[in-house]
Amino acid sequence: MEKKICELFAGVGGFRLGFDRLNSGWETVWFSQWEPGKKVQWAHDCYVSHFGECADLNGEFHTGEDISTVDKASIPDHTLLVGGFPCQDYSVAHTLKSSKGIEGKKGVLWWQIRDTLETKKAPFVLLENVDRLLKSPAKQRGRDFGMILACLRDLGYSAEWRVINAAEYGGAQRRRRTFIFAYRNDTNHAAINSQPPEEIITRTGLMAQAFPVESDVEVSSTDLPADLVEVSDTFSFPFKGAGFMTDGTIYTADVEEKTEMPVLLGQILEKCTDEDFYISVDDLKDWTYLKGSKKIPRTAANGHEYVFSEGPVGFPDSWDKPSRTMLTSESTKNRSTHVVADPGTGRLRILLPLEAERLQGFDDNWTDTGMPRRMRYFCMGNALVVPMITRMGKVLDQIIAKEK
Template identity: 70%
Template structure:
């Protein structure tokens, strides 16, 4: 089996870097990265600077176009489809033309992934999303993830998933994300997994258990998905836990008891004597103290209901002896979730430098150099912890080695 990849929603190339670092022969055949509404496509430019551009099968360069406009038959064949996609409303209805067909909401990127699975039938697919995906939407918990699993089952795939906090597996950032690994049932891997109990997959033999070891799974529970995706969309609700397996519409889920590893600490990634522009000016200090502090604010809803909005304090500055908090796209703006650190050289309070933001995600220093700082933080807030991909890639190397 060829070790070829197609990277969707590629950003600045976190998946690609993670696989390239393995140096085990993975080649990315095609990618797609387009920031809606943006005139200057910084992430696409950064990606192309590092890796070059790719033609599709019709000879066009469409890696920087909205993926929805790219004919999926033009996407080069690949073994592994990867991508970090947003948590959106995945509900569906029957199409007007046919009660067999389904139609999701426009602009929802899951349907682009599904279209490529239909057109290209890659053996494997590795996806990343926020952990909230398991519980969405609030009014019908688990519906959206149920739709994804039902779509995969319909296309002949099984799936394993795991919510991982990167800092629990040796990284420098507390970032909880769900990773979903789908595999075609007719692969050697699919057949090997089908012969195992779900508990054995979740605790020992599955890709997630190998990449992120656990002591065991508590207490495994199951459900069955309807074969009718519209019915899943209308009625399905389920309390998915942080790991699970789906095979043939049967779902088993449980809570992993993780064999955690020590994280990298903030002090290990900080630069000393950072440029003056990153320091907090004294006239802004009160505002930062207020934003980071605990508060109780009386508020009134649109319907006239009075309530007290309250939030606890955020550590200020961020402690050196812990991993970083989750980095958002708003990192470095005047915002409660922005990191504020004491510079190890001067002891004075400042924002993270763009290089420190890259280190929190495990990218090479200056990966995004050449962009305005604001865009460097934005791209890093959108990206993923590269080491997590490399860990799963190592297991994929073993899996692919068993395929014909």
């Protein structure tokens, strides 16, 4: 089986870089990256600067356009579809045209993944999302993830998932993300479906091989409704941090990670000579307030009075731990931005762009491709931890080797 990848919602190329580092023959044949509302597509341009463009089957270039406008049949054939997509509202309704048709909310990007799978029928799928995907929406917990699994079931796929904290597997950042690995039921790998669910979750599945866990788990299960609209309207289930789905039956369990030594924040820091990154004496009071604990009386729109409270954030961030999760707002004056004591001067400053890149496992100055400095942080806040992709890729190499 050829090793060809299609990368949707590609950002600055974290999935591609992760697979390229394997040096095992993976080729990305097409990608898509488009940021709504941006006059300049900085992430797309960064991706192209590293990897070049990809033509579709018509010899045309549409990688920097809204994926919803792309003819999925024009995407080159591929073995593996990958992508990091946002957690959105996955609810559906019957269409007016047909009681059997469904219609999802406009702009929800999951449907672009589904449409691509339906059209191109990739044997394997690897996706990334935030950890709260398993619990959303708050009023019908588990519905959104149930919708994704139901779509995969209807398209002839089985799937497994894990919530991974990158720092527990050698990463530099305590970043929790949900990874989903799906495979068509006519692949050789699908023979794994006959194994006990606890074996797949703890030992033989891709996730368990890439991210080892202890074997003692308690598995709970449920069946998905047959109809997507019923899933949307009524389904709710307490998904746990690991699991497996085949033929509409869901098995899930909490697992205990076999943790590895992380990269510590202090190990990725550089001496800084640029005053732009340092916190001024005048701003120190603002930063201290933002990072501190608070109890603030507030009144809701309905007149209800309550106290908003939040605990303190480490200030400055500790060198002897992996970093907190980096957000797209990194470098702006806000509670979540990392503030460190510079290893050269001891003065407080924000992270350098290359330090942000190191937290995600990218090469130094990966985003130094002409984009504004603020966008470099934004792109890293949107990115994934590259070494986690390489770990899963090593297992996928073994799986592919057993295919036709």
